[in-house]
Amino acid sequence: MHSDPHLADPSLADPSLTAEALDAADPLRGFRDRFTLPKDVLYLDGNSLGPLPANTPARVARLVEQEWGEGLIRSWNDAGWYDLPRGLGDRIAPLVGAAAGQTVVCDSTSVNLFKVLTAALRLRPGRQVIVSELGSFPTDLYLTEGVGPARRPTTTPEAPEGSASRPGLRRLLGRDGSTLEELLDGDVAVVLLSHVDYRTGRLQDMSAVTELVHRHGALMVWDLCHSVGALPVQLDASDVDFAVGCTYKYLNGGPGSPAFLYAAARHHAAADQPLTGWFGHADPFAFEPGYRPAPGIGRFLTGTPPLLSFAGLQAALDVWDDVDLAALRTKSLSLTSLFLRLTEPLGLESLTPAEPEQRGSQVSLRHPHARAVVQALIERGVIGDFRAPDVMRFGFTPLYLSHADVRDAAEALREVLASGVWREARFAAPAGAVT
Numbered sequence: 001m002h003s004d005p006h007l008a009d010p011s012l013a014d015p016s017l018t019a020e021a022l023d024a025a026d027p028l029r030g031f032r033d034r035f036t037l038p039k040d041v042l043y044l045d046g047n048s049l050g051p052l053p054a055n056t057p058a059r060v061a062r063l064v065e066q067e068w069g070e071g072l073i074r075s076w077n078d079a080g081w082y083d084l085p086r087g088l089g090d091r092i093a094p095l096v097g098a099a100a101g102q103t104v105v106c107d108s109t110s111v112n113l114f115k116v117l118t119a120a121l122r123l124r125p126g127r128q129v130i131v132s133e134l135g136s137f138p139t140d141l142y143l144t145e146g147v148g149p150a151r152r153p154t155t156t157p158e159a160p161e162g163s164a165s166r167p168g169l170r171r172l173l174g175r176d177g178s179t180l181e182e183l184l185d186g187d188v189a190v191v192l193l194s195h196v197d198y199r200t201g202r203l204q205d206m207s208a209v210t211e212l213v214h215r216h217g218a219l220m221v222w223d224l225c226h227s228v229g230a231l232p233v234q235l236d237a238s239d240v241d242f243a244v245g246c247t248y249k250y251l252n253g254g255p256g257s258p259a260f261l262y263a264a265a266r267h268h269a270a271a272d273q274p275l276t277g278w279f280g281h282a283d284p285f286a287f288e289p290g291y292r293p294a295p296g297i298g299r300f301l302t303g304t305p306p307l308l309s310f311a312g313l314q315a316a317l318d319v320w321d322d323v324d325l326a327a328l329r330t331k332s333l334s335l336t337s338l339f340l341r342l343t344e345p346l347g348l349e350s351l352t353p354a355e356p357e358q359r360g361s362q363v364s365l366r367h368p369h370a371r372a373v374v375q376a377l378i379e380r381g382v383i384g385d386f387r388a389p390d391v392m393r394f395g396f397t398p399l400y401l402s403h404a405d406v407r408d409a410a411e412a413l414r415e416v417l418a419s420g421v422w423r424e425a426r427f428a429a430p431a432g433a434v435t
């Protein structure tokens, strides 16, 4: 177990402190005013869709009215549109422990996974196997099916792939083995894992796992969707090869805001990503008939960026410019520890590790009627979410939640369970509901 310097967690040290006392000592409490949240809502779903930063509407309006409306096509240069995929990447870089020039903002996490997984496979000729985890977010699993020389035949996640004559090209932790080590050998080209598990909130030891993967000659891809903006990430110091992540969860970039992609500088010259569009060309405005990749991280770009969405991300990153990530981690652990402590008497099983150093910034509790309980909480203004089959998921985002909010959320859960209100018919899943 590695030691975590951020465990000076006041609520762990002194359970007698009130939520108000913890909030009075919170160095991040001023950030609440930088978000626009509806009154009477306690928002515990910022790990799925971050709320609206207060400066976003004006920033988006400026892009629409001035940069587009007045500037028209001149804004590609005058407003710096052309440089934004790299420029926004360099603004995200400090949040993921990356030196400049290795991160771009483009496309979706799913599309970027396709690019980096294919690039990693091509960097390890002679090796064909991808290792991932059965419990991964589905798009990550689906993409590991879609990359490679040809799409593999459809298999259910539970049914082993391949045969003795055609060894499986994909191995899944939790299906083909119970430890990563037993899945690694000289056939493995790349390993894809989530830094924080979307369902349980378990945090992986990025450095140790990356080192293990490298010892077996494979490349490491981390999915940071549930860690960027939730805790400090150290991509360079952990010697990571590639990473992807989305910006609409903890970063608050807005619905559908574009994803980011990190590639370590040492791979740029040889990296050969498959979506060779003109934005990744060495000289896009030469309009040459043949593709020549841009030097550096630019070769991971594909097509025209979504500028309206970029404006939302710019506004969100203005907030992040002022955030101390060590303080963020301390408060995150204080909030999740408090929620775990206050809900412990309810007797629900927690999927989230009790050990702070193995925890992201969410708490997941099991209940056989999790969906109905979550719906009853939402009716009371406490917005969490449900993940099939029986998980209630609560995200704790330190920039706009207080310890008093955590206490109130725990109390709401206690009341919903004690009263049995969740049994009422209106909380039953409608047929064909999207969960």
Ligand SMILES: *Cc1c(COP(=O)(O)O)cnc(C)c1O
Binding pocket: 108, 109, 110, 111, 137, 139, 140, 194, 198, 223, 225, 226, 246, 259
């Ligand atoms: C949210 C999430 C995604 C989202 O991918 P999109 O392409 O943005 O839809 C991918 N991976 C993980 C682990 C996620 O949590």
